[in-house]
Amino acid sequence: MARRTPLPDRLQETLGYRFERPELLAEALTHVSAPGAGGQSYQRLEFLGDRVLGLIVAEMLYREFPRSPEGELSRRLAELVRRESCAEVAMAWDVGPYLKLGAGEAQSGERRNLTILADVCEAIIGAVFLDGGYAAARALVEASFKDLLHAPRRPLRDPKSALQEWAQGKGLPPPTYAVVEQTGPDHAPKFRVSVKVKGHDSDFGLGSSKRAAEQEAARSLLLREGVWTEDDTDNG
Template identity: 55%
Template sequence: MALDGARQPHLHAPVNARADTLSGLEAKLGHRFRDRALLERALTHPSAVAENQLAPDASYQRLEFLGDRVLALVIADMLIAAFPDAEEGELARRLTGLVRNESCAEVALEIGLPAWIRLGDGEAQSGGRRKAAILGDVCEAVIGALFLDGGLEVARGFVEANWRARMTNWTGPLRDAKTTLQEWAQGRGLATPRYAIVGRSGPDHAPHFLVEVGVEGLAPLTGEGRSRREAEQRAATAVLVREGVWRSETHAV
């Protein structure tokens, strides 16, 4: 979806114009908010807080934290119902593939969410509306806002509408990357892969990890994630793809 020509409501737009715009977004979300302040907060990037002297808690970060957990709960429930014979390991790998930031960013684009995001001027000029990290975070924050305003069933309705087809059509590997890499290394007589945190950033409630994996005789690679486990899995995936064990991040050979 092209974003450069999107009509982007300004942070300081007249109240009625902003209200009309939010009504359009509510129609896409399938819920009319009783407390629109929740929706406004879900759409507000930290850069807009700093530049417009908003309250310190006016950004989407806390709602993103909540929405991430609500999304995982709903997807887990959907998976249990859809795959009654699947073992826990398979369910966990399907869940990981469906709740990753990239999936949330795709949903944000599909519903036209970039047009409603409130960014500071600097972030907007640097292409913030096209950054997958921001789009994924805002999508999760919107889920959090839906949950607080309408309850679990409202949030579930949004997730069902936007993730059902993804769940049905998911074609990712059913074995996790770390296990696959360890078995691949051991099958070649190599030592067990070693993982080390080489970077950590972000606030305590939303950390970002950079993990390096070393395999005997191979150049190390890194992976990023919102938990150490996620970063380790992505680092292992990078090695598997480079070595031709997997075709891509989502398709095993």
């Protein structure tokens, strides 16, 4: 039998929002594994909340950093809406005890699963948006993400990972890489690799291995688009 879920009154107090339609909050807390979940798991609300969160955070960044270029704002956006950040917020809300899970998931500790917590964070934001409108969702996001807004950002040591996060933050498919040219002897090859992000011109990198060339290509594109500065490359 699945673990009995407490009534979410305390959770609503933590959120600072009381639902007119509490069934929306119940749906946002229901994992697909929960008995009888059917189509009422949090997945649809997560889809909505992801978009609402992105818009609100973008608005927050636009107001808070009036002198930052688009590339810097995109970088901050990707950092704030990534899975780990959303999971951190969900843990601050202490949603774990309220999750409706299947028996197996509950027993295996899925109440602390970062992916589930991040999904539920977005689902709750979507539920608040449907229940109270944009202003209510914005109040929740601003209160919950404000500390992360000015938190030290992770050093972007890996250009490929940074480029993928940037593309994801813009709602684009992952970057694609291709070997354009291979020169030199077998024992000391040189690779020229192209990287392409949808809607943006390709960029190129050289390296003694495919991976090194891909990293250099990603670094070059990040610099060109203003996502990175030369100071960021010093971290690598």
